[in-house]
Amino acid sequence: MELTVTKHATCTFCGCVCDDIELHSDGTRVVDTKAACILGKSWFLNHDVIRHYPDALVNGKEATLDDAIEAAANHLYKADLPLVYGLSNTTCEAQRQAVTLAEMTGGIIDSHTSL
């Protein structure tokens, strides 16, 4: 199996966000890391792109992505005060969308910082 090498990859495990990592991957998982620390190594090696989980769950039952998005939008729209929380293990682009969503629904937006 031929490995793909990703140079200067960025690790998002901790706040250091090291951007000099070399990753060797076989298309489904990362098999080797270079320059990563012990935490970064386990972060990269412990993720793969196999479908372990259903696309979505609504009320504990498997659902399609479209239905789940509609259900989520309904819950947030109907709420008097929705809360948008988390945001640390995601990208800045997603965080921007989260701010938009909080503003549209008139909610609170908060991150791990407040813990």
Add this chain to the structure above:
Amino acid sequence: MIYWGGNPAECHPRHFTKYSLMPKGKFTPNGRKDRTMVLVDIRETASAKAADIFLQIRPGKDFEALTALRSIVKGKRVDESAVAETGLTMEQLNDLVTRMKKAKFGVIFFGMGLSMTRGKHLNSAAAMTLAAELNAFTKFVAMPMRGHGNVTGADVVVRYHTGYPFGVNLSRGYPRFNPGEFSTVDVLVRGDNDATIIIGADPGATMPQPAIDHLARTNTIVLDPKVTHTSRLSKVHITTAATGISAPGTAYRMDEIPMTLRPPLKSPYPTDEEVLRRISEAVARKAAWYPTPEALMATA
């Protein structure tokens, strides 16, 4: 260089070598030899081996020690019995202040041992005030040691959109900031909110029980690459691609430098960004919750 209430050797393993302690710079040509590292913590962790000076402080006495340091910096009289309470001696504090003032460029890295113990944000404020006041003598900064990947990005992005970094309430149509009132744990424990969307976090595993109970009681939506504790008690779970592994984008380093992610894999799941955008679009198709000009005109 002062690490206060943090254990970088085990929690941020490359912090020393890549950023803080070892690198050679224009003003530090000899790297480690040009720097003095002080570690303040309640126990001798693995990071103590890297430190020149280790100060063992009594648990919960950080605010007192920082306040005593601020007094010494300003040349004010300090009550020795109050200093003894912190588990440190006057000699140790005086020596530390002398070293801080003599430094060409000082930095206080503070960890969760400072910001998550008794006193919380007041402790962080004390560390930052100490650094600010030291600027009367030399260049000094304070920086939190951030845990999760892009938590700095969350501060930056929320800040440039709303003017405040976290705990922002937009329910009046304009941002209001009040940690303690609009911060998640407080909102959940009091039961103020009636729906929650959680992105890239697992509060079901970390938050106090009353907060988790409230998440289970109300409509909770989770976006996560895995089915987490929180997913199990939520109404909606959407599986998304893992940030930096199969989802591209940008993440901020803890010193607020934005970094491009170079994901090595391609996920079968959508990214957080895409799912959030589609939820926003679905909400936008409904009538606005606030009185829009069109709605007002229609009723007039």
